Amino acid sequence: MTLVSNDIQKAAEILANNELVAIPTETVYGLAANIFSESGIKKIFALKQRPLFNPLIVHTHSIEELDKFVSYIPNKAKLLAEKFWPGSLTMVLPKKSDVPDLVTAGKDTVGVRIPNHTVTLELLRNLDFPLAAPSANPFGSISPTTSTHVANYFKEGLQMVLEGGACQNGIESTIIGFENETPVLYRLGSISVEEIEAVVGDIAIKNNKEAAPDAPGMLSRHYAPDTTTYLVNDVASFASQFPNKKVGVLLFNQNIEANNIKHIETLSISGNLKEATAKLYATLHKLDTLDLDIIIAEKFPDYGLGKSINDRLLRATKK
Ligand code: TXA
Ligand code: MG
Numbered sequence: 001m002t003l004v005s006n007d008i009q010k011a012a013e014i015l016a017n018n019e020l021v022a023i024p025t026e027t028v029y030g031l032a033a034n035i036f037s038e039s040g041i042k043k044i045f046a047l048k049q050r051p052l053f054n055p056l057i058v059h060t061h062s063i064e065e066l067d068k069f070v071s072y073i074p075n076k077a078k079l080l081a082e083k084f085w086p087g088s089l090t091m092v093l094p095k096k097s098d099v100p101d102l103v104t105a106g107k108d109t110v111g112v113r114i115p116n117h118t119v120t121l122e123l124l125r126n127l128d129f130p131l132a133a134p135s136a137n138p139f140g141s142i143s144p145t146t147s148t149h150v151a152n153y154f155k156e157g158l159q160m161v162l163e164g165g166a167c168q169n170g171i172e173s174t175i176i177g178f179e180n181e182t183p184v185l186y187r188l189g190s191i192s193v194e195e196i197e198a199v200v201g202d203i204a205i206k207n208n209k210e211a212a213p214d215a216p217g218m219l220s221r222h223y224a225p226d227t228t229t230y231l232v233n234d235v236a237s238f239a240s241q242f243p244n245k246k247v248g249v250l251l252f253n254q255n256i257e258a259n260n261i262k263h264i265e266t267l268s269i270s271g272n273l274k275e276a277t278a279k280l281y282a283t284l285h286k287l288d289t290l291d292l293d294i295i296i297a298e299k300f301p302d303y304g305l306g307k308s309i310n311d312r313l314l315r316a317t318k319k
Contacts, residue, residue: 024164
């Protein structure tokens, strides 16, 4: 049984002992180990069944700490750090050689982020090493936004989930890399493209394998429920094609009438994209437990966080 506890000191001891602790962040829960512990990092890949070519994000508590593992910070990265850290932004920066290759999948860059969660910031300040942490889910499945999600995923192999409540933002950080000095977006996430562009101007989005061979892990199927999922514009008419199936639907802000729908989830009655984002994964987790034949999700408005939601829903539909 995995212990779910808010004991920061205990979490620190387990991590210092080369073991894993799941940590809360404002985006999703992470599966953390000491970046300098080879055995700890190997346990992350083994428990998640994650391929070794997929690099991990390094989490630290302050910009001053960055000097320990990043060799160069472009000017626009400094602007983004000032604006969004602590927060849901990961930046891929040139690494110092002390960052182990296992963490970065052999790349000469490292993904770094200062999470905005009081519990995990306090934990990080209590440690004399940073934490590598991917999302705390088996490879390819929906990321966890509560300690219960994590404990349900990993009934063995994980000593402790550090309790931090439900994640406020609810989807992963936005990832920005730099090609020469120019920022490029590798993963849509909790901070919208528009918010990033307000700081550094227009940026290119390269969030798939073809566009960004440099950002491994941008797999087309990801964040997926076990139940077959569709993403469509008109949920009611699509649902009518499945008269004999148990259909669950995921909607933005409306309600629909259709007599063969077994379960309806609406993410934000008031049409608030931030609220919808925060509830997205918990709602997908829930729909996945309802013994449905199919889940039909509505396409969200394609701006702001709606773009990030559509990205995750599209990846959830892939086989
Ligand atoms: O919100 C988040 O970012 C969460 C929380 C726990 O911080 N973490 C997270 O980690 O989503 P993960 O491992 O599920 O996704 C990290 C992605 C990888 O798939 C990889 O593509 C990218 O970050 N990444 C990490 N280091 C990189 C690097 N050096 N170059 C390019 N991409 C990198
Ligand atoms: Mg992940």
